[in-house]
Amino acid sequence: MINHLIKNLKIDLRYKWLWINYFIGTFFMLASYIFISNPTDQVNVLKGMLCWYGINQCFFGVAGFMVEERIEGTFENLFVYPIKISEYIFAKGLQVMIETFGICVFQIIMFSFFDIKINDLAVFLLILIVNNVIAFNMSCVFLVISIKYKRLGSVNYIIQQLLGTLSGYSVDIKKYPKLIAMLSYIIPITYTIQASRESFSLISMILVFIGFLLSMILITICFPKILNSIKTLRKKGEINQW
Numbered sequence: 263m264i265n266h267l268i269k270n271l272k273i274d275l276r277y278k279w280l281w282i283n284y285f286i287g288t289f290f291m292l293a294s295y296i297f298i299s300n301p302t303d304q305v306n307v308l309k310g311m312l313c314w315y316g317i318n319q320c321f322f323g324v325a326g327f328m329v330e331e332r333i334e335g336t337f338e339n340l341f342v343y344p345i346k347i348s349e350y351i352f353a354k355g356l357q358v359m360i361e362t363f364g365i366c367v368f369q370i371i372m373f374s375f376f377d378i379k380i381n382d383l384a385v386f387l388l389i390l391i392v393n394n395v396i397a398f399n400m401s402c403v404f405l406v407i408s409i410k411y412k413r414l415g416s417v418n419y420i421i422q423q424l425l426g427t428l429s430g431y432s433v434d435i436k437k438y439p440k441l442i443a444m445l446s447y448i449i450p451i452t453y454t455i456q457a458s459r460e461s462f463s464l465i466s467m468i469l470v471f472i473g474f475l476l477s478m479i480l481i482t483i484c485f486p487k488i489l490n491s492i493k494t495l496r497k498k499g500e501i502n503q504w
Contacts, residue, residue, distance in 0.1 A: 316397035
């Protein structure tokens, strides 16, 4: 797994302009939400958007790993050689989590220049680490669905935005209609977003734990299905068809 992680990070380091896009482009993507919000809510919106950004990265980097491997020209090798696909997927998850965390820290620094500062920074960074694990677990749910229903990957971005909206990434879910608010509590990152906006307390710790627990239930159900679906692809020889 570590070898896969190191390989992926080395490949990423070759694409300098891609990293400029991640660091600078992400700032402008978030700024459009943060600067138009009420000045008293800007920090909370920043926290929510950074938690959602973990979903954004994992859904492209983990749930969309097959597309990425096709672009790199290594798709067939990944399935032909006798590697443990589970180790590869977890390595992709670690890669995305490391990259996402670094990008988020950069955004926090950038927004601090505009007097949008996170006072409880150490606590928020810890929540962000757990949030990234939750995002990985959630992306595995989308991965198992997109392997089975191959064209579903084309609605990746729409699903990310839907999850972000429902989890309250820019607006407190307490302002939502009751039915939508109830749906929000099904989504694990709803809890980390709420926890990041609360003062550090037992309640915030419980919220993080609930979100983490829900995501672990999801990956426990979905990961065996991922491995089984990939095994079926290999047996049927449908890799190129995919």
